[in-house]
Amino acid sequence: MSSTRTLIRGGLVVTAAEETHADVLVEDGRVAALAAHGSSAAQGWTADRTIDATGRYVLPGGVDAHTHMELPFGGTFASDTFETGTRAAAWGGTTTIVDFAVQSQGHSLLAGLDAWYAKADGKCAIDYAFHMIVSDVNERTLREMDRLVEAGVTSFKLFMAYPGVFYSDDGQILRAMQRASGNGGLIMMHAENGLAIDVLVEQALARGETDPRHHGEVRKVLLEAEATHRAIQLARVAGCPLYVVHVSAEEAVAELAAARDKDLPVFGETCPQYLFLSTDNLAEPDFEGxxxxxxxxxRPKEHQAALWRGLxxxxxxxxxxxxxxxxxRGQKELxxxxxxxxxxxxxxVEHRxxxxxxxxxxxxxxxxxxxxxxxASPARMFGLYPRKGTIAPGSDADIVLYDPRAEQVISAETHHMNVDYSAYEGKRITGRVETVLSRGELVIDGRxxxxxxxxxxxVPRSTCHYL
Known part of the structure; x- marks a missing residue:
């Protein structure tokens, strides 16, 4: 950890709570103080290193609460390692990821967690934490959930999709939710009706509908909305909070909104791909989809308005x-x-x-x-706040200097993720990360x-701060 004093001077500090022209003093990896730019307090500070943030936003480092580095899936592995993936995250102004450790069928939660510790240890450029994917709910794994909460792994992902791989039935989901209700854990849900989807997949392939666009057509909006509704009702029965991952459809947002109107502890996440991409991309010719x-x-573009409104x-x-x-090449082509x-x-992870x-x-x-x-919200949701997600005295000095006027074009030729294409190839963006500190250490210095x-x-996590 850096023992130097760093002074970030002259920027616009933007947090979830306020925007203020302030200087930020960093010492021993933490934010030591903030003071109005030009004030007597700020002018009296001395530092080993001064960073000029004039004309820049000074932001808390991003918290990406949903990544899958080195995930085994479909006979292959996600192409980013913890080393390449966290480096790319840093380039994009993200200073903390929460990745998913996986319980293999027939094995323990602890064995899955140990495997992910081993993957990440000594590899990451930025701080990291874990959720736990629970794919085999039984008496032993239910007991292990308590131990994981004590170890700072306080969220558990269940799947209503992928029968035979990650799928849990309603009874298993209810048992896991009841356990989380008792130990303070947060249940995360992949809400799609996987059993019904498998029927539609089989029927589509039998008709010769094999192109990528059919992937979107069989995973119907109504089957996301139905599963979201069912997950909410199971969580109500269990008396536990619920966090629905990667919400993509207007009808699913409506289910969350209806639950929240009843003051239920129900939360939702969406992703940039649902905000900026659509079924038009899935339909691109020559297998590009x-x-x-x-x-x-x-989803079709008309769903994007509901997602923005929900945000x-x-x-x-x-x-x-x-x-x-x-x-x-070699993976999607399977x-x-x-x-x-x-x-x-x-x-x-680089472009969020x-x-x-x-x-x-x-x-x-x-x-x-x-x-x-x-x-801020992902840090609160997953027990990292105020250590992460804000710029305040005592918080980790995870700080991004952001140039709001710089222009860039997203491209696989210039990105740092270990993958041979960009989902946003050619997209013009206004704004760019310039400098990134992680616990006071420069990770990106002027690009x-x-x-x-x-x-x-x-980073061990406490339980959800939203509750």
């Missing part, structure tokens, strides 16, 4: 990436002739902060809401990478 296969799938009204609280990259064999996932800043430029959200949904594998440390 395979690049955009993910689950929940991309403005706080019916959706968080934007994460669900970063799960597979190369087009599904040529059968869309159901295309590995599900998109690369995105930039795409959401573009949403500020375009008038969808305010600057403070940008910071809220990308930094130069100065970080290192192993700087990032595991």
């Amino acid at each position: 395979a690049k955009y296969v993910c689950s929940t799938p991309l 403005r009204t706080n019916d959706l609280q968080v934007v994460s990436t669900d970063h799960c990259p597979f190369c087009f 599904g040529r002739g059968d869309f159901s064999k295309i590995p599900n996932g998109l690369p995105g 902060m930039d795409l959401l800043h573009q949403a500020v430029v375009d008038g969808h959200i305010s600057r403070r809401r940008w910071v809220e949904i990308a930094c 130069e990478y100065t970080g290192r594998a192993g700087h990032g440390t595991f």
Whole structure:
């Protein structure tokens, strides 16, 4: 950890709560103080290093609460390692990821967690934490959930999709929710009716409908909405909070909004791909649509307005990436002739902060809401706040200097993710990350990478701060 004093001078500090022209003093990896720029307090500070932030936003480092580094899926592995993925995250202004450790069928939660500790240890450029995917609910794993909460892994993901892989039935889901109700854990849900989807997949393939666009057509909006409704009712029965991941459809947002109107502890996340991409991408010719296969799938463009509205009204609280990259060549191509064999996932960890800043430029959200949904809310949701997600005395000095006027074009030729295509190839963006500090250490310095594998440390989490 850095023992130097760093002074960030002259920028506009933007948090979820306020915007203020302030200088920020960093000492021993933490924010030591803030003071109005030009004030006597700020002028009296001395530092080993001064960073000029004039004309820049000074932001909390982004918290991406949904990534899948090195995830095994469909006979292959996500192409980003913890080393390459966290480096790319840093380039994009994200300073903390929460990745998903996986329980294999027939094995314990602790064995799955240990495997993910081993993957990440000594590899990460930024700090990291874990959720736990529970794919085999039984008496032993229910007891283990208590131990994981004590170890700082306080959220558990269940799947209503992927029968035979991650799927849990309603009884298993209810048991896990009841356990979380008792131990303070947060249940995360992949809400799609997987059993019904499998019927539609089988029928589509039998009709010869094998192209990538059919992936979106069989994973119907109504089957996301139905599963979202069912998950909410099961959580009500169990008396536990619920966080629905990667919400993509207007009808699913409506289910969340109806629950929140009843003051239920129900929360929702969406992702940049659902805000900026659509079924038009899935329908791209010559198998190019395979690049955009993910689950929940991309929806017709008209759903985007409901997602933006949900983010403005706080019916959706968080934007994460669900970063799960597979190369087009050799990985996505596994599904040529059968869309159901295309590995599900998109690369995105590097561009979340930039795409959401573009949403500020375009008038969808305010600057403070940008910071809220990308930094503060995920930190609160997953027990990292106020250590992460804000700039305040005592917080980790995870700080991003952001140039709101710089222009860039997103491209696989210039991105840092270990994947051979960009889901946003050619998209013009206003705004760019310039400098990134992680716990006071420069990871990106004026668009130069100065970080290192192993700087990032595991962060144990407390329980959800939203409750």
